[in-house]
Amino acid sequence: MKTIAKVNGDNLYLRLLTEKDVNQRYVEWLNDEDINQFLESRWSKQTIEGVRDYVKSMYDSPGNFLFGIFLNEGGRHIGNIKIGNINKMNKFADLGLLIGDKAVWSKGYGTEAIKLATRYAFGDLKLNKLVAGINICNAGSFKVFIKAGYREVGVFKRHSFYKGNFVDSVVVEKCNLDNIVDKQPLWVNKNSSGISLWNKAKKIIPGGNQLLSKRAEMFLPDQWPAYFKKAKGVEVLGLDGNKYIDMSIMGIGSCVLGYANDTVDAVVKIAIEQGTMCTLNCPEEVELAEKLIKLHPWAGMVRFARAGGEACAIAVRIGRAFSGKDKVAFCGYHGWHDWYLSANLSDSKNLDGQLLPGLSCAGVPRALKGTSIPFNYGKIYELREIISKNKGEIGVIIMEVERHKKIDLKFLKEVRKIASNIGAVLIFDEVSSGFRISIGGVHTLYEIEPDITVLGKALGNGYPISAVVGRKEVMEAAQDTFISSTFWTERIGYVAALETIRQFEKNNVISYVKDAGNRLSAGLKNIFKSSGLKIEIVGLASVPIMVIKEDNPLVVKTVFTQEMLKRGFLASNVIYVSYAHSKGIIDAYLEEAEVVFNMIAASIKKGKLKEMLEGHVCHGGFHRLT
Numbered sequence: 001m002k003t004i005a006k007v008n009g010d011n012l013y014l015r016l017l018t019e020k021d022v023n024q025r026y027v028e029w030l031n032d033e034d035i036n037q038f039l040e041s042r043w044s045k046q047t048i049e050g051v052r053d054y055v056k057s058m059y060d061s062p063g064n065f066l067f068g069i070f071l072n073e074g075g076r077h078i079g080n081i082k083i084g085n086i087n088k089m090n091k092f093a094d095l096g097l098l099i100g101d102k103a104v105w106s107k108g109y110g111t112e113a114i115k116l117a118t119r120y121a122f123g124d125l126k127l128n129k130l131v132a133g134i135n136i137c138n139a140g141s142f143k144v145f146i147k148a149g150y151r152e153v154g155v156f157k158r159h160s161f162y163k164g165n166f167v168d169s170v171v172v173e174k175c176n177l178d179n180i181v182d183k184q185p186l187w188v189n190k191n192s193s194g195i196s197l198w199n200k201a202k203k204i205i206p207g208g209n210q211l212l213s214k215r216a217e218m219f220l221p222d223q224w225p226a227y228f229k230k231a232k233g234v235e236v237l238g239l240d241g242n243k244y245i246d247m248s249i250m251g252i253g254s255c256v257l258g259y260a261n262d263t264v265d266a267v268v269k270i271a272i273e274q275g276t277m278c279t280l281n282c283p284e285e286v287e288l289a290e291k292l293i294k295l296h297p298w299a300g301m302v303r304f305a306r307a308g309g310e311a312c313a314i315a316v317r318i319g320r321a322f323s324g325k326d327k328v329a330f331c332g333y334h335g336w337h338d339w340y341l342s343a344n345l346s347d348s349k350n351l352d353g354q355l356l357p358g359l360s361c362a363g364v365p366r367a368l369k370g371t372s373i374p375f376n377y378g379k380i381y382e383l384r385e386i387i388s389k390n391k392g393e394i395g396v397i398i399m400e401v402e403r404h405k406k407i408d409l410k411f412l413k414e415v416r417k418i419a420s421n422i423g424a425v426l427i428f429d430e431v432s433s434g435f436r437i438s439i440g441g442v443h444t445l446y447e448i449e450p451d452i453t454v455l456g457k458a459l460g461n462g463y464p465i466s467a468v469v470g471r472k473e474v475m476e477a478a479q480d481t482f483i484s485s486t487f488w489t490e491r492i493g494y495v496a497a498l499e500t501i502r503q504f505e506k507n508n509v510i511s512y513v514k515d516a517g518n519r520l521s522a523g524l525k526n527i528f529k530s531s532g533l534k535i536e537i538v539g540l541a542s543v544p545i546m547v548i549k550e551d552n553p554l555v556v557k558t559v560f561t562q563e564m565l566k567r568g569f570l571a572s573n574v575i576y577v578s579y580a581h582s583k584g585i586i587d588a589y590l591e592e593a594e595v596v597f598n599m600i601a602a603s604i605k606k607g608k609l610k611e612m613l614e615g616h617v618c619h620g621g622f623h624r625l626t
């Protein structure tokens with residue numbers, strides 16, 4: 001039995017028709033000469049009984065989906081659209097449209113109905129191609145299909161009967177481009193341009209590049225393509241012309257709309273034409289400040305920078321200036337600056353549990369020892385202990401709101417209470433969590449207000465921009481301390497951020513990435529269950545993280561990355577889901593991930609996992625590159 005599926009659109013919805021939907025009005029459409037002349041069933045006069053039989057037979061048939069088209073406003077049934085004669089093996093089907101209610105002709109409803117049915121056919125029914133044959137005399141219908149993105153592919157000679165003659169039908173079709181993934185195995189070429197460039201880079205750039213998380217060693221030593229020529233949506237073109245689908249860190253979470261988003265790039269190009277640097281300030285800076293204050297109603301002032309870590313350093317400086325106290329209690333990852341790394345001066349493992357293990361702090365002044373003290377998420381007693389051991393000295397509490405662990409509101413509220421009691425400035429670092437499950441910081445979804453929140457990464461969809469958003473009286477302290485930089489004034493970051501936020505609002509991006517992330521997590525959980533692998537999924541809905549609990553987690557991770565790369569995917573144990581990760585791409589990834597994880601499970605059972613490695617094991621944290 002089919003469930004009565006509903007497909008929702010802006011003006012219409014589609015629902016599978018049942019016998020109950022067949023009424024006199026419906027039968028009258030079918031008998032109307034303007035409509036009847038284009039129907040397959042044009043030969044006979046329609047009756048309620050006959051149409052009911054037809055609708056029932058369609059409903060009972062697994063190869064046909066006859067949808068009624070209903071107006072959202074008022075629920076009026078205005079026509080039908082049928083995904084028919086489904087060929088399951090080749091994933092083809094026919095599409096037939098009938099707008100029976102002549103009062104709504106030429107209102108664009110046909111195009112919308114085709115788009116909705118196509119979405120259902122490609123997404124839910126997983127079909128790859130829809131074809132429609134349109135009577136050559138039915139120019140209106142042809143236009144409607146073309147508007148819906150179909151293309152003309154040929155003509156059936158003498159296929160339709162019209163006004164007593166056989167006439168041609170134009171054939172239009174649409175393919176599910178999402179499922180066209182280049183699946184040819186990309187055998188890793190160890191002498192590829194990317195790998196040799198990376199080896200050269202390590203000799204002239206300490207650490208090879210500017211971000212630990214983009215080192216080839218963090219993914220697949222000696223095999224990772226390392227450099228890109230072009231990136232668009234979720235597609236990445238390597239230096240040797242290999243195309244990959246990015247199912248990993250997506251520019252380390254900076255591109256929620258997908259790479260090289262057309263409209264963000266368009267506003268950036270306009271800014272470039274108009275000049276991005278000047279003696280005078282760009283007005284977009286004020287517009288963005290206003291927008292961020294609107295998104296965080298508790299806040300009253302904003303400062304901007306370009307990177308997340310520097311924005312955290314600004315926030316900590318403002319916090320210290322406001323509270324008049326030096327010491328910082330922190331939880332989570334907040335960048336590379338002295339105030340943060342100094343935590344490892346007292347104990348080299350102080351930062352290990354926060355995100356990145358092994359962070360070395362050579363060069364950080366020893367005088368900072370004991371000034372930044374970590375506590376773990378959810379462990380309020382650790383914060384209490386810090387406060388009691390450093391009586392009257394903690395001026396700033398900075399923390400991530402949600403990362404690996406689900407948001408713990410009770411804990412956050414306790415931290416808020418403690419910060420207020422001791423006169424410390426509470427900073428929520430939402431550089432990674434912002435613009436992932438709400439527009440702005442995650443905390444805006446809950447009844448909890450920090451004194452400052454820090455945003456970065458996704459804010460400019462790949463263009464550098466970060467923000468320190470805070471309560472007015474706290475932010476005023478920035479006037480008493482020197483915080484200033486040339487390139488915090490350039491225009492691109494501001495216009496990119498304004499357009500990014502506009503798109504988040506217009507396209508309901510948050511809901512899309514949350515759903516897509518949940519779909520990925522559910523698929524992966526099924527794979528782990530059926531393969532018996534001990535891997536758990538944690539993290540924000542739109543950033544699923546696989547926590548590998550097998551004996552050699554880094555070997556499992558490396559083999560997964562290695563085998564997925566051969567299948568055309570940049571893959572890791574973290575997926576930063578974007579608006580450009582279509583359902584088709586997610587399903588193609590899950591299909592390949594299932595094959596790879598089953599191979600891994602079988603090798604583990606035989607005790608031969610390490611034999612699958614074709615190079616070195618990936619790094620799990622910070623290491624000196626030799």
Ligand SMILES: Cc1ncc(COP(=O)(O)O)c(C=O)c1O
Pocket residue numbers: 307308309310312332333334335336400429430431432433456457
């Ligand atoms: C929570 C958090 N804060 C700060 C940073 C540092 O941001 P950036 O790398 O842009 O300096 C990061 C980066 O991953 C982060 O996740």
